[in-house]
Amino acid sequence: AQSVTQPDIHITVSEGASLELRCNYSYGATPYLFWYVQSPGQGLQLLLKYFSGDTLVQGIKGFEAEFKRSQSSFNLRKPSVHWSDAAEYFCAVGAQNAGNMLTFGGGTRLMVKP
Amino acid sequence: EPEVTQTPSHQVTQMGQEVILRCVPISNHLYFYWYRQILGQKVEFLVSFYNNEISEKSEIFDDQFSVERPDGSNFTLKIRSTKLEDSAMYFCASRVSPEKLFFGSGTQLSVL
Numbered sequence: 001a002q003s004v005t006q007p008d009i010h011i012t013v014s015e016g017a018s019l020e021l022r023c024n025y026s027y028g029a030t031p032y033l034f035w036y037v038q039s040p041g042q043g044l045q046l047l048l049k050y051f052s053g054d055t056l057v058q059g060i061k062g063f064e065a066e067f068k069r070s071q072s073s074f075n076l077r078k079p080s081v082h083w084s085d086a087a088e089y090f091c092a093v094g095a096q097n098a099g100n101m102l103t104f105g106g107g108t109r110l111m112v113k114p
Numbered sequence: 115e116p117e118v119t120q121t122p123s124h125q126v127t128q129m130g131q132e133v134i135l136r137c138v139p140i141s142n143h144l145y146f147y148w149y150r151q152i153l154g155q156k157v158e159f160l161v162s163f164y165n166n167e168i169s170e171k172s173e174i175f176d177d178q179f180s181v182e183r184p185d186g187s188n189f190t191l192k193i194r195s196t197k198l199e200d201s202a203m204y205f206c207a208s209r210v211s212p213e214k215l216f217f218g219s220g221t222q223l224s225v226l
Binding site for chain 2: 032034036041042043044045046049051090092094101102103104105106107
């Protein structure tokens with residue numbers, strides 16, 4: 001069975017500082033990997049995804065993530081955080097089949113200090 | 115950008131009552147999903163729907179739950195007899211291709 005672990009429940013960074021959110025997954029084959037962001041009262045917005053090819057993927061809002069197969073990780077990064085990035089971030093893994101059900105991690109709540 | 119629309123945004127119901135959560139997926143999408151998020155917990159998969167039938171469902175999706183695509187545009191989730199533990203945010207999602215799954219903004223269901 002597939003699973004996703006986000007070890008950090010809460011992270012606080014200063015505005016302008018760099019950010020890395022950790023994600024580790026367990027899956028028997030090559031996964032599809034996603035990062036979603038959820039602002040309060042909002043739905044889930046896709047930040048970026050990895051399916052194949054280049055292991056460093058770029059997303060919206062200046063985010064990037066790197067797929068490391070040897071570490072079963074897909075960490076999300078941003079070089080300089082903005083106050084508007086405060087939200088909850090979810091890593092998810094999906095199977096490469098027609099159903100493509102996603103399994104989500106528990107989320108990391110990001111707070112940004114001025 | 116096209117979006118998945120969910121109504122209502124909040125639904126309050128009494129335990130034992132039936133509720134129907136409504137979703138309008140993006141018009142050319144073929145695969146439809148329901149997920150839920152109990153407060154403070156993970157987003158959990160409930161069911162996927164393709165070609166007018168359920169393609170996958172989780173253990174959560176028991177006989178109290180059903181889904182339907184009653185016409186060409188709506189996708190509904192029905193809970194026949196709600197329980198307190200059904201209180202959650204319910205997300206609808208749809209896609210054409212695996213790499214882009216669009217989520218709605220959710221319906222917050224409160225069972226009293």
